[in-house]
Amino acid sequence: MxxxxxxxxxxxxxxxxxxxxxxxxxxxxxxxxxxxFNTGKRQKRRSIKTVRDDEGDRTGFKGERYKTIALAARAYDDAFPxxxxxxxxxxxxxxxxxxxxxxxxxxxxxxxxxxxxxxxxxxxxxxxxxxxxxxxxxxxxxxxxxxxxxxxxxxxxxxxxxxxxxxNQDAIGRIPYMAPGLVGPEKAARGKLPTDVWWHTIV
Structure with missing residues (x-):
């Protein structure tokens, strides 16, 4: 499809x-x-997406609100020799x-x-x-x-x-500095570019 x-x-x-x-x-x-991922198991998945929405059910950096939208549910055999x-x-x-x-x-x-x-x-x-x-x-x-x-x-x-x-570095959502007092106010307000380690709960 x-x-x-x-x-x-x-x-x-x-x-x-x-x-x-x-x-x-x-x-x-x-x-x-x-x-x-070739786990060897039958997998069941629910697909969602998030979109910016002032009345959303999730909160991101700088208080940005996001709405969760359920897309589909499906299952498949995840085994590929x-x-x-x-x-x-x-x-x-x-x-x-x-x-x-x-x-x-x-x-x-x-x-x-x-x-x-x-x-x-x-x-x-x-x-x-x-x-x-x-x-x-x-x-x-x-x-x-x-x-x-x-x-x-x-x-x-x-x-x-x-x-x-x-x-496009400027298009990437920034994250807050862990110690904002160690950088200037402009940098602290802008946030920093995430690293190559993303700590996010599975959504």
Whole structure:
């Protein structure tokens, strides 16, 4: 199923292989891929989105209010013995459709992150196109008794061309300084750019 919304451009939410194959070369600014994590379990998911709304049920930095919108509920079997082969044509197509200024954010967890970086992203984009490994840390879910609890996901940022890519620092939501008294009032009011470790509850 394909959902498209027109804003400044077009956003596709879909099984990405079909859509990617339909797009022309070098036509996309940003690809975000959040594939199944190959957990070996049946997964149930409720999709939501948040939008700015003065009467919203969530509060962000500087008191910004956000409304939560439920989108859909679905389930799937998250077991792929050939996970790398499953993902390879998708990453190849993502590379093809990205503009020279474009970026891909690849969201995965600890089970497949290392394989995906080496055998997919490095192999297709090239190691010189790797920009960041973002760690999304959270404190949600169970606590196993025989290992450290896994409480983070990995988001790899790669770019089509490391000399031309776009990174809109001014468009990123700022976070407060932990010790605002150690910076000037203007910096404290503006907040700081988040690091590559994101501490957010799973939404």
């Amino acid at each position: 394909l959902y498209a919304a027109v804003m400044a451009g077009r956003i596709y939410q879909s099984d990405n292989l079909e859509v990617l194959r339909s797009l022309p070369d070098a036509s996309v600014d940003l690809v975000y891929i959040d594939p199944p 050939d996970f790398i082969e499953f993902m390879q044509p998708r990453i190849e197509q993502a590379h093809r459709v990205l503009k020279p200024t474009g970026s891909i954010y690849f969201h995965i967890d600890y089970r497949e992150a290392h394989y995906c970086k080496v055998f997919l992203l490095d192999a297709i984009f090239g190691r010189d196109c790797f920009v960041n490994e973002i760690i999304w840390a959270y404190d949600y879910g169970g606590r196993p008794k025989r290992r450290w609890p896994a409480k983070h996901d990995t988001i790899f940022l790669y770019v089509k061309d490391p000399k031309q890519y776009t990174f």
